[in-house]
Amino acid sequence: xxxxxxxxxxxxxxxxxxxxxxxxxxxxxxxxxxxxxxxxxxxxxxxxxxxxxxxxxxxxxxxxxxxxxxxxxxxxxxxxxxxxxxxxxxxxxxxxxxxxxxxxxxxxxxxxxxxxxxxxxxxxxxxxxxxxxxxxxxxxxxxxxxxxxxxxxxxxxxxxxxxxxxxxxxxxx
Numbered sequence: 229x230x231x232x233x234x235x236x237x238x239x240x241x242x243x244x245x246x247x248x249x250x251x252x253x254x255x256x257x258x259x260x261x262x263x264x265x266x267x268x269x270x271x272x273x274x275x276x277x278x279x280x281x282x283x284x285x286x287x288x289x290x291x292x293x294x295x296x297x298x299x300x301x302x303x304x305x306x307x308x309x310x311x312x313x314x315x316x317x318x319x320x321x322x323x324x325x326x327x328x329x330x331x332x333x334x335x336x337x338x339x340x341x342x343x344x345x346x347x348x349x350x351x352x353x354x355x356x357x358x359x360x361x362x363x364x365x366x367x368x369x370x371x372x373x374x375x376x377x378x379x380x381x382x383x384x385x386x387x388x389x390x391x392x393x394x395x396x397x398x399x400x401x
Contacts, residue, residue: 234286235296242275242300259359260316264308272301317356322346 249267257263279286279293288296315321319342326341327333333341346352357373360366365379375383383400390400 231287231292234288235292235299238275238279238296239300239303242271243304246271246304259355259362261313261359262362264312265305268301268304268308272297275300317352319346 246268249271250264255263257266276293276297279288279296283293323338323342326338326345357366360379361368361373365375365382366373367376387400389395390397
């Protein structure tokens with residue numbers, strides 16, 4: 229039982245460090261999604277090294293260390309991808325936030341605000357194009373962008389997932 233509480237304590241400390249990594253004034257990666265994943269991988273490696281060094285003092289065996297690292301990594305990967313990343317890029321979150329500022333909007337008004345603030349001021353399209361270029365799905369040649377083979381494979385995978393889960397996304401038909 230004592231080992232479980234030690235493991236939980238270590239995960240809590242590592243979690244605080246992970247959250248703190250988003251507030252550092254520097255970053256290896258500028259794209260938010262990849263920044264979160266990079267920070268998580270780096271911190272997981274540091275955590276593994278520290279646990280291996282302190283293995284005897286903590287009275288952990290390799291199984292305990294693997295469970296702690298996998299628990300920490302899985303928990304944060306699932307949460308990061310589903311919550312902070314969604315908040316960073318979600319049209320719905322933007323729309324709801326704008327509606328808290330003024331209670332009554334016509335659909336036309338909220339569309340205009342969306343285009344002005346989300347697309348133009350927030351440079352949403354520019355961010356996504358840089359992200360896809362960084363991911364290697366799109367290639368920039370001078371002033372034009374082209375989807376490459378990797379990007380086409382990704383779209384085919386999305387189309388398959390769209391069909392399997394019956395998402396009904398008109399964009400992927």
